[in-house]
Amino acid sequence: MIRFLFTRVALTIPTFVALTFLTFMAIRLVPGDPVEVRTGEHGITPERLAMFRHQLGLDQPVWKQFLDYVWHLLHGDFGTSLSTSGNVLTEFLTLFPATVELSFVAMLLAIVCGLPMGVFAAVKRGSWYDQLLMGISVTGYSMPIFWWGLLLIMLVAERWHLAPVAGRIDLIRYDYDPVTGFMLVDSLLSDQKGAFLDALHHLMLPAFVLGTIPLAVIARMTRSSMLEVLSEDYVRTARAKGLSPLRVVGLHALRNALIPVVTVIGLMTGTLLAGAVLTETIFSWPGVGHWLIESISRRDYPALQGGIILISTVVILVNLAVDFVYGIINPRIRHGR
Amino acid sequence: MVADVASVRTDLVSATAPPSSVNAFWHAFRENKGAVVGAALAIAIAIVAILADVVAPHSPLEQFRDAIKAPPAWMEGGSRQFVLGTDGLGRDMLSRLIYGARVSLFIGLAVMTISFGLGVVLGLAAAFNSVVDVLVTRVMDLIMSVPDLVLAILAVAILGPSLVNTIIAVTIVFLPRYVRLVRASALGELDKDYVTAARVAGVGALRLAFMTVLPNCLGPLIVQATLGVSDAILEAAALGFLGLGAQPPTPEWGSMLADSREFIRSQPWIVTFPGLAILVTAVAINLAGDGLRDALDPKMRRS
Numbered sequence: 001m002i003r004f005l006f007t008r009v010a011l012t013i014p015t016f017v018a019l020t021f022l023t024f025m026a027i028r029l030v031p032g033d034p035v036e037v038r039t040g041e042h043g044i045t046p047e048r049l050a051m052f053r054h055q056l057g058l059d060q061p062v063w064k065q066f067l068d069y070v071w072h073l074l075h076g077d078f079g080t081s082l083s084t085s086g087n088v089l090t091e092f093l094t095l096f097p098a099t100v101e102l103s104f105v106a107m108l109l110a111i112v113c114g115l116p117m118g119v120f121a122a123v124k125r126g127s128w129y130d131q132l133l134m135g136i137s138v139t140g141y142s143m144p145i146f147w148w149g150l151l152l153i154m155l156v157a158e159r160w161h162l163a164p165v166a167g168r169i170d171l172i173r174y175d176y177d178p179v180t181g182f183m184l185v186d187s188l189l190s191d192q193k194g195a196f197l198d199a200l201h202h203l204m205l206p207a208f209v210l211g212t213i214p215l216a217v218i219a220r221m222t223r224s225s226m227l228e229v230l231s232e233d234y235v236r237t238a239r240a241k242g243l244s245p246l247r248v249v250g251l252h253a254l255r256n257a258l259i260p261v262v263t264v265i266g267l268m269t270g271t272l273l274a275g276a277v278l279t280e281t282i283f284s285w286p287g288v289g290h291w292l293i294e295s296i297s298r299r300d301y302p303a304l305q306g307g308i309i310l311i312s313t314v315v316i317l318v319n320l321a322v323d324f325v326y327g328i329i330n331p332r333i334r335h336g337r
Numbered sequence: 338m339v340a341d342v343a344s345v346r347t348d349l350v351s352a353t354a355p356p357s358s359v360n361a362f363w364h365a366f367r368e369n370k371g372a373v374v375g376a377a378l379a380i381a382i383a384i385v386a387i388l389a390d391v392v393a394p395h396s397p398l399e400q401f402r403d404a405i406k407a408p409p410a411w412m413e414g415g416s417r418q419f420v421l422g423t424d425g426l427g428r429d430m431l432s433r434l435i436y437g438a439r440v441s442l443f444i445g446l447a448v449m450t451i452s453f454g455l456g457v458v459l460g461l462a463a464a465f466n467s468v469v470d471v472l473v474t475r476v477m478d479l480i481m482s483v484p485d486l487v488l489a490i491l492a493v494a495i496l497g498p499s500l501v502n503t504i505i506a507v508t509i510v511f512l513p514r515y516v517r518l519v520r521a522s523a524l525g526e527l528d529k530d531y532v533t534a535a536r537v538a539g540v541g542a543l544r545l546a547f548m549t550v551l552p553n554c555l556g557p558l559i560v561q562a563t564l565g566v567s568d569a570i571l572e573a574a575a576l577g578f579l580g581l582g583a584q585p586p587t588p589e590w591g592s593m594l595a596d597s598r599e600f601i602r603s604q605p606w607i608v609t610f611p612g613l614a615i616l617v618t619a620v621a622i623n624l625a626g627d628g629l630r631d632a633l634d635p636k637m638r639r640s
Contacts, residue, residue: 019483138627147612154608273484293490296494308483
């Protein structure tokens with residue numbers, strides 16, 4: 001097991017190095033001089049330009065710049081944002097909880113709805129219910145979520161006034177300092193009446209939008225995994241023993257059907273973060289996805305570069321964790337090639 | 338008794354003439370009604386896209402200054418002239434959607450063709466050569482470690498937003514799926530007797546890869562390619578929505594949505610139709626792809 005852990009961790013190191021190198025090179029290829037971006041359209045004297053270039057280390061050869069960048073990364077320094085002059089890592093960490101909160105609730109919603117849907121569809125295979133659910137599922141994963149979000153804002157928020165249009169909480173009514181960055185937790189800690197419900201109210205619609213595709217995938221995956229397990233011998237044995245159908249499905253079948261589903265859930269982090277970029281843009285949700293898009297339109301390359309490396313790091317680490325968990329559950333993977 | 342003999346005889350006749358593989362495939366595909374509907378719908382959309390010049394009532398770019406933000410025909414104030422209404426610049430919505438189908442399908446098919454071709458070459462090379470394998474697998478893992486949309490955004494940020502660059506960016510994002518699929522299927526085939534037999538017979542490496550092994554990996558690849566078209570359309574639309582896709586005035590569904598955001602409150606149809614077009618197209622292709630998978634290989638599952 002320790003050897004398995006070690007190999008998996010060792011394998012991610014070249015990925016990290018290559019990732020850093022590629023983002024670094026990619027950003028250098030972007031048209032537009034970062035110095036000119038910072039100083040604006042008006043020309044500056046050659047001396048000041050040289051000074052700025054020296055300050056930013058741009059007068060060094062590219063390989064030196066790269067090594068410098070890596071050296072700084074290893075010390076937790078992801079550079080300075082061109083638009084806010086703030087530390088990129090600090091900005092990322094300030095905004096990240098909002099994204100985590102949104103993604104977490106979206107995933108929770110997807111699991112809580114998707115699992116029972118899939119199990120029920122498998123048990124009632126071929127029924128109108130099964131067909132309806134699979135129809136919903138194919139619609140779900142074909143969904144352009146940026147449109148889905150706009151549509152729900154139009155109906156739920158604008159027409160029926162059931163949810164707020166944007167933001168994380170009503171800032172006029174509730175005011176408190178962030179402690180954890182997670183609005184649901186902070187609102188509870190603040191002791192302000194109604195703050196938690198208001199935060200939940202704001203979170204509801206974006207989380208549902210972001211959770212749509214995972215929900216569809218989980219429902220489908222659970223159904224097919226369940227169908228496979230239900231035809232296994234041990235399920236037939238359990239039935240033959242005279243166990244109640246609920247016990248057979250819920251205990252014997254579901255437990256085994258869940259293994260691939262759990263893996264898929266874990267590996268959906270990337271999908272979720274990509275979806276968060278769109279969802280946050282639509283709902284003006286102050287998370288890292290929204291920030292990344294803003295960095296592009298502002299041509300804020302240090303922020304973009306740091307942001308991409310940090311987001312990818314999160315994905316790599318979560319996938320690593322999923323591998324570990326899977327290796328623990330399923331010894332065949334661990335001892336495999 | 339006579340009837341029995343007759344039925345046995347027809348059985349024998351049909352047994353001597355096995356159904357052709359195309360027939361067998363069609364028979365299995367037809368079982369799934371959703372797939373047939375999806376395929377028919379996808380073909381219909383493709384025909385409309387090809388015939389856009391004939392079918393569309395107006396030019397997608399012509400601005401009718403006296404009919405800006407006209408509602409669809411069935412709503413109050415709507416007219417037959419603009420069946421689905423007009424957008425914020427007075428352009429006919431239906432015509433823009435029809436031409437948009439052309440843009441989206443072109444992107445989807447282009448991405449699929451390029452990543453299919455590259456995927457086959459890289460995947461086979463990886464399966465046959467261990468040095469290439471390490472390199473290709475590492476690079477693909479790297480691509481997959483960046484969330485797909487984020488990577489596409491990065492690529493477009495470097496290349497600049499345009500239709501061609503959208504295709505390049507989305508191809509980069511989806512390439513690993515094809516490469517990994519080809520590599521895995523090819524590795525699965527390499528141990529089989531027929532490959533050994535071909536090797537013993539002295540078949541050259543290229544011929545072995547493309548003529549012997551590849552045809553046996555095609556099933557899952559065709560399914561992936563079909564589903565890949567809808568994924569590419571969705572991804573390109575997302576880029577368009579973020580303003581990083583085909584640039585105006587190209588009638589691209591995603592960018593049409595981005596332009597429509599200000600009309601959420603006042604003219605909801607401008608927001609509704611482009612998204613509906615994306616959804617219907619994606620559903621049609623996905624239904625057809627699911628049917629293909631069930632028909633070609635019942636054991637395969639979408640992961």
